Amino acid sequence: MSKKRFIGNWESIKTHQVPEWYDDCKFGIFIHWGLYSVPAYAPHTWELGEVDSKEWFLDNPYAEWYYNSLNIGKGHTYDHHVEKYGRDFKYEDFAPMWKAENWDPDKWAKLFKKSGAQYVVLTTKHHDGFCLYPSKYTDFNCVKMGPKRDITGELTNAVRAEGIRMGLYYSGLIDWQYANDPIFEDDDLFGTSSPTFEYADYSYKQMMELVDTYEPSVFWNDIGWPKQSEEMMPYFLAHYYNKVEEGVVNDRFNGRFRDFLTKEYKQGKVDRSEKWEMCRGMGLSFGYNENEGDEQIIPEKDLISLLVGTVANNGNLLINVGPKADGTIPKEQEKRLLALGKWLETNGEGIYGTRCSRRESVVMDNDTAVHFTAKGSDLYVFVDGLEEGTKEFDIPNIFGELTPLNKELQTESEKTASGTRLHLKNYRKDMYTLCFKAAGQE
Template sequence: MKRIKLKYFLLIGAIVAVSCTATKESIKKESTVIKHYEPTFESLKQHGAAPEWFADAKLGMYFHWGPYSVPAFGSAWYPHNMYKAKGGVRKHHEETYGSIYEFGYEDFIPMFKAEHFDPDDWAELFKNTGAKFAGPVAEHHDGFAMWDSEVNPWNAADMGPKRDILGDIFKSLKKQGLRTIATFHHARNGQRNRDKPELWGDAYDSHYVYQPYLPTATTDPKLRKLFGNFETIEEFNQYWLDQVNEVVDKYSPDILWYDSWLNLIPEEKRNEMAAHHFNNGIKQHKEVMLAHKQQDLPSEYSVLDYEQGGRRDSWPTPWMTDITLGKSKWMYVEGEPYKTADMVVRNMIDVWSKNGVVLLNVSPRADGVINQEQRDVLKEIGDWMKVHGEAVYGTRAHNIFGFGNAKTGKGHNAGQSSSVNYTANDIRFTVAKDKKSMYIFFLGVPKSGERIEMRSFGGYHRNIPPGKITKITHMGTNAETKFELTTASFFLTIPDVKMNSLANVFKLDLE
């Protein structure tokens, strides 16, 4: 009887001990949860850079759209170039609309009506393309806000479309189950060259060129805000921050993304921006993030974006690239050719195999129409994603990203989608997070019956699959595929089935 009681008390004691330990662990875990971020590096770095949902998402979409879409000429830098004394844009502007002294950039705004803008249609289009997050260019270099702003008098709700473009598209995106992104390009809107006569008319640190006799040197209190023409640059820096904070407070985007020249904004303002965004994420009970280009934000709490480019090799943490569907233009330009679906898909596969995420840009017309040429390409991409999404979403990079013959260039824009010619000789890999499957991508159409050797993938190399291969199938046809893994190499025989014209994927079942 005493032994039974002793065992009983020992059992109770063990349960209490475990309970106490668990309680201590939960208290410890709770104490490490950040409840408020301060605008300092030491505080902000605790947030981290890329949440799990972002690493899983793989594809997002955004759009360059604003008053600069009205002339549909040159590029989204039309507001910059129309005020420069030389160049084709100034000539085109004067021949089409008249002198810049009679027809300024602000006169395009009433013409930007967006009468066919259908946010529900756009959100459905983005989702069907395969995007997991989407949103607008909230404000480009031109200083025009695409939301209902109390800070910026030049906004889409009060003039032009007289609609809350950002608010409307966010509502539609959320109905489709997509996360949201707001991109900001207005760091270069502030006129920083007013006191540098040697740079007047030519400086690139401000979007609107300055000359005392140009309309951009206006003293009109309201128009000065459009041109970023403040008495002091400190006033503009606060104006920059107030606009971003307004979007965060009113719309709570999941991602704040910044174009180049964010380094022109003082570090203290950038820290205030980051803290405000992160604290709003806590308030909204969701994981938010920051993305930037170049070295404008610390990597400890922000994801680096490569414009029209990418990394040459795999990277241990998620990164990003923004590419445009246009061959070179970001806004709608009359006669602009578009990239083909195979070019876009193959480039995206290369990015995914290296732990990257793609932000794909489309270019609506000023009236709010995304033209059929772009829609056709997006449908091809979406159809491919529907079949092969398992090999994309939620996957991670393998020990090596792949191999092949494609020449990807050097530097920041290595892997640029408009210049790299991928073929079936270019192979890429991804691995499921649970390690129960792996995927081999052919960036083209391999020949049926061909026995392909992948020496760097198998054999004695350390790049072998993270498990025993039990079966390989061709995704899309589900055709079982012959393979051989030897001590020296790996061989895959292409089955005699219809191949996909964009890219082909083989699924490896692992145990």
């Protein structure tokens, strides 16, 4: 069967469907790495969506927004920069300081494989405009400056060699090399960012360049698309889908089109009837932040809970790693990826290739959460939030046999009027969230 061909108009684009691989994979790795990894600084303040945008941008916890935090001219990041580097030290002066001297893309890819990730999304250009690939449209890139290596190309090859799909992030709307008025609030994102036709053309050509050079499985656009070239959006999407047969795009295309919704920390939308993706850093930042050590980032058990709760409600989890400037992934981040990978080795059957069950997640009186996924007629039941040494718990509305995926776990079950009571003989906290298979009970 020949593949579907798309035409550069909205009628054709809107017939695109999310490919099965993206619905099956459930878990990916986001990577924010760039010039901002040199200062590696942001205040540890709030999750996105917790406070008013004016307060957010003044003390932005995203280290990758370092440029804008300097531009605002006040706040914790600005004060830190003046004290450490001086008032006249420009953001672009970090370029020769970024050496990536210890970077090993194969080592990264092997870690991602061990974590159980099925896809990777790399920031090829963040809002600072510095490109992590040799773009022919600018010398402000990692081959001409800084590491002097094609980071996107090398990592793409390493990731694909491990059998993992490779996706690319691109900051479509914002580029502070073209328009660097400070962003003080959300209205500035479209109101002052990159307002010229020159940038709209540049952005479009770079997006096409990325698609043609690397053929990414995910094209992850950020913030939006320049208003000056909105009419070119369907042509770009048609070109992408024709070039990458099983490609997918996110929802950051000015509300015109999406393959999946995005939720970022507390901002965004979750819809069980539509595919969505949760993206977040392990701490409050995506780029590496020296203020976020082991105590400030998500505990292993909470990371596993986040994955389970996301997948059970029709989402994928795109968890971010923020490498250090030298190219190493911080040990505390690596530790969490390995813990998640070990858990998935045991419980992945209930995650990969599943679909959103007709049963919705429930929170019990003791704050234990029960989540569900489905694969054909089989149901997978996740019990989350157990205390070490828990002896029993009830699962409502399940009346058949429950088989633990963790073979170390010893259980006995009894039927109750409202469902099943499971008796646990040896639950340990390092088993984290438990998964049970209920064959034929979906």
